[in-house]
Amino acid sequence: MNKNLYLGIDLGGSEVKIAIVNGSGRIIEKTTFPNSYLSTPQDVVRRIIEKTEQMANLKNVCATGVGVAGDIDQENGIVRFSPNLKGWRNVKFKEMLERHLPKPVKIENDANAAALGALWLDGKGIFRNIVCVTLGTGIGGGLVFDCKIYHGATGTAGEIGHIPIDPYGRRCKCGSRGCVEAYLGANYLSEDAEKNRALMSSPVIQRLLKDGELRITPKIISEAANLGDKEARKIWDMYGERLGIILAGIVNLLNPELIVLAGGVSQAGSLILDPLKKTVEERAFKTPVKNCKIIISKHNKILGMVGAAFLNK
């Protein structure tokens, strides 16, 4: 029997996604189950076992990888803390899973796993140094250098969202000031939009609100922009410019070959990408910019699973 498949698990606060992946990153089989903030580690392990036991290809799996949001001790496979899972403190998750799932088991921060997924799926194995930026409630990031996840000293490298865009500006939840997340995180974006009179009085937004929308989410703002609303488009221009300022600094500092934008908000697509690229080109050094591709992931929903599967590749 040829054990040439990999099991990848994307452990989110509201859903757990599981895939069996082949050596090229193609998903052979997948499954999912709902999760909640209150699930204990034991609950989650039990459900993972139940689900994977039903997978026809499990017998051909040679290793398991899991991506979890939060502070992860990769070396020892411990979830030190997860903001999405209540009470998960120093959970020896690798040890718990190795009793039941194909070994070795590796545990990784979810943004790092996504970066590895982006390396293989979006980068197609052509690139060695990539930066993956996840745009959602938070602004996260993962760094892959020489095809390997870069962890830094304590495993927390990649916090792109907490580079300052305006050092004496707005307070950020992290305790610092002016972090890019405090401007571009989805909730901040919505709050700013709701305070923006010109936007709120625009006919397109008014119409979308009449249709029953309660909150000006990034999705609504991108719908409005795509329907031609100028005020909504201004918001994305500013989003792209601000993210572009941070990425220009990262292009100068890290000289990556590929920057991949992922996460829910990245689905605004060219609304973000156009002003972002313009800003990076204006601001970063010419040679590294010319040699850096910036794209939106075409595999957003599966990056986490495939990246987790490839932790052992």
Place this chain on the structure above:
Amino acid sequence: MNKNLYLGIDLGGSEVKIAIVNGSGRIIEKTTFPNSYLSTPQDVVRRIIEKTEQMANLKNVCATGVGVAGDIDQENGIVRFSPNLKGWRNVKFKEMLERHLPKPVKIENDANAAALGALWLDGKGIFRNIVCVTLGTGIGGGLVFDCKIYHGATGTAGEIGHIPIDPYGRRCKCGSRGCVEAYLGANYLSEDAEKNRALMSSPVIQRLLKDGELRITPKIISEAANLGDKEARKIWDMYGERLGIILAGIVNLLNPELIVLAGGVSQAGSLILDPLKKTVEERAFKTPVKNCKIIISKHNKILGMVGAAFLNK
């Protein structure tokens, strides 16, 4: 004969420093010769050969490394461009040196070589991931990950000076806006100081100027601060805070174990280091800050030579 020594060359625009170094980074023998902006590659190679031939330990050298300011193609040993050496464009420097000096020869950007020097001399082999920041006319940087210099896609990684501190602020020579170098580069610092009325009218500065100083250099400002001048101290407080804002972002992004400050301006010592550390502690994430040592190099003048020597270690 046991060839266990390394030749390291720090090729500057005004001076070329040459050392033979043992495996622990100790300088066994050293020499130097003056250089000028107008020297051709042939001139420099000829002088290097003359000088090294006089070194008693050259026969025990197993490899050669050279650090040069500018855009270096490390892979092929080519100096693509150096701002300090007129007309040096696509110079096949490795090839030129390998005819005469102990092989292999490696050519590296000087800030990267200094970072490798800092890894061994200041880091003493205890750390694996370090960031070296050179403070002088420019604000340069070198990244060492997993004990190896990180080059990025085109070899230009490490440009810490061109991360924005104020994205809509002052124009930078690089074409962008608000880069930290445009505030903390030595010439910018002097110009700002000379426009600062409170500083210029302070008795300590007045006295130093009477002693024949023509320009308010960083050295003068640090002398004045050390003599108790409050306005001069304010300048260093601002310098440390601004560099600290950038380094807090780098601590969040790269989670390094060690940050080493080097270069002429770093000799201001605790005048920079105290406000800098305070700012980083206030702004960066707790775990990576707690695990990141920030120091001023104790080996400032030899980092380049020793780092260059260790390119082949």
